[in-house]
Amino acid sequence: MMLSRPVHVVALVLICLGGSTSAASAEQGRQSSSSILFSDKEITKIKRHGPWPPPLKRDPSNKVSGNVGAIKFGRALFFDRHLSKNGQVSCATCHRESRGWTDGVAISKAAGTAVHRNTQSLLDVRFNRWFGWGGQADNLWAQSIRPIIAPTEMGMTARQVVQLVRRDQVLLKHYREVFGGAASFDDAEGALANIGKALAAFQETLVSKRTPFDDFRDALAARAWKAAGRYPVSAQRGAKIFVGRGRCGVCHFGPRFTTGEFHDAGVPYFIARGKVDSGRFDGVKAVKQGPWNLASRHNDDPKKSGAWASRQVVRLHRNFGEFRIPTLRNLAKTAPYMHNGSLPTLERVVRHYSEINMERLHSDGEQILKPLKLSDGEISDLVSFLKTLSALN
Amino acid sequence: MTAWWARFGVGLITVLLMPRTALACELPTGWTSMKSEADASMRAALSQAEASIQVGQPFAIDIAVCALGTVEAIKVDAMMPRHRHGMNYTPKITRVSSNRFRADPLLFHMPGLWRITMKAYRAGKPVHFSLDMSVK
Structure with a gap:
């Protein structure tokens, strides 16, 4: 359906109003005052948030990426509580499918000790360049190892994990099938890397489903105005703010609604008296020194093609208090929000940006955020839009 | 007095003509010239087309520098x-030939206006160049 711009705008307006052309004509005067007009420029910006899903490529750094046996092994490990020091905590304790692969609490105390960051969703994690709020890993298998050996999380050592797999007949069978009968356990660091790779293979299967926004975006791209008109009017108004004066898409860019990089969102990063979460500042240090980074011997890609990122990333003063921009996909199911889980609802998140305290931002940091001063109606519209970034079931 | 003016005239003509005729190379055709406040004794151009840059994806740029005298090194950044x-x-800088350099990787992590900056060092002193690019 090829229409000139003025015609397609009018057509979209009429369809947005939900009635037949004749009914719409009859109410045109009233409706035109509340209708949405997407300009070609806005449609172009909306189109950049798709299509979904993107192509699924296997991870060259992980020799068992996409391997069916590895996915099965990784799944078994993911739900196994023996992978923790106290035998009570598995990966699934904090990453629950029913909660969008998060845990629904601000700060987890699953292992008895409170960590200081909110649990992130695992949906679409396969598309990341950096992992965790501080980007302390440059690949999914290294990130999968991190909580297992973190003293405040699952609390194991590399040797304890290897012993567990060697002694458990089911896990050992999986390990041998995936990594070969002759796979040695003498190199605990290498064996732990393999276990991380199996966990990564499983997590690569966690890709978010299509959403009402995806249908709307594809309809706009195809100039299918009738289909586009099924998208709620309040969400359309929210989308207009998102790509327009809100400039949310500067950071929440592309089909995943994130650039994957790091920013200071003006959220306090004090975690206790005299203690701060330095975010990306320590993340850069950790990834450069990490024994399982993509420059390490554990990377299965002979070209080490992804290693450039941890080699060339710079540790800057402004990284202090920066955290990775989260995806907005499946957002409605992953409350609470922000790196410390301090905002319980989407409305609170939008209000945070609407009234952002500029004094909380680094003076030498980026000059991107400023108070949007949204009205209550605009906040409601933006929340309506954000909710359409989640699958319906 | 006449001799002074004659000498000045000859000197002026020499200065004006020298940079044009004495640059060691020509900039490649089709490349984008970088802006500089430097005199005509140094020029630079960049290979990368704006349209080929994708937000969040690493890319390399080739830079050609034509100068009167030797360019010892360059530094590349963007903001x-x-x-x-x-x-x-x-980015890591590699000298590809006597007057060409490669900077790899650059990564523009946001959409919007980016400014690539380049310092070319001659006799230990930097000459500044820049080029604006809009990335969507």
Whole structure:
């Protein structure tokens, strides 16, 4: 359906109003005052948030990426509580499918000790360049190892994990099938890397489903105005703010609604008296020194093609208090929000940006955020839009 | 007095003509010239087309520098002037030939206006160049 711009705008307006052309004509005067007009420029910006899903490529750094046996092994490990020091905590304790692969609490105390960051969703994690709020890993298998050996999380050592797999007949069978009968356990660091790779293979299967926004975006791209008109009017108004004066898409860019990089969102990063979460500042240090980074011997890609990122990333003063921009996909199911889980609802998140305290931002940091001063109606519209970034079931 | 003016005239003509005729190379055709406040004794151009840059994806640029005298080294960086921030990565510079360099990787992590900056060092002193690119 090829229409000139003025015609397609009018057509979209009429369809947005939900009635037949004749009914719409009859109410045109009233409706035109509340209708949405997407300009070609806005449609172009909306189109950049798709299509979904993107192509699924296997991870060259992980020799068992996409391997069916590895996915099965990784799944078994993911739900196994023996992978923790106290035998009570598995990966699934904090990453629950029913909660969008998060845990629904601000700060987890699953292992008895409170960590200081909110649990992130695992949906679409396969598309990341950096992992965790501080980007302390440059690949999914290294990130999968991190909580297992973190003293405040699952609390194991590399040797304890290897012993567990060697002694458990089911896990050992999986390990041998995936990594070969002759796979040695003498190199605990290498064996732990393999276990991380199996966990990564499983997590690569966690890709978010299509959403009402995806249908709307594809309809706009195809100039299918009738289909586009099924998208709620309040969400359309929210989308207009998102790509327009809100400039949310500067950071929440592309089909995943994130650039994957790091920013200071003006959220306090004090975690206790005299203690701060330095975010990306320590993340850069950790990834450069990490024994399982993509420059390490554990990377299965002979070209080490992804290693450039941890080699060339710079540790800057402004990284202090920066955290990775989260995806907005499946957002409605992953409350609470922000790196410390301090905002319980989407409305609170939008209000945070609407009234952002500029004094909380680094003076030498980026000059991107400023108070949007949204009205209550605009906040409601933006929340309506954000909710359409989640699958319906 | 006449001799002074004659000498001055000859000197002026020499200075004006020398940079045009004495540059060691020509900039490649089809490349984009970088802006500089330097005199005509040094020029630079960049290979990368704006349209081929994708937000969040690493890319390399080739830079040709034609100068009167030897360019010992270059430094390349990029920033978003409106946001007052730079890149999160430092490109590695490789000398490809006597007057060509490669910077790899650059990564523009946000859409918007980026400014690529280049310092070319001659006799230990930098000459500044820049080129603005809009990335969507």
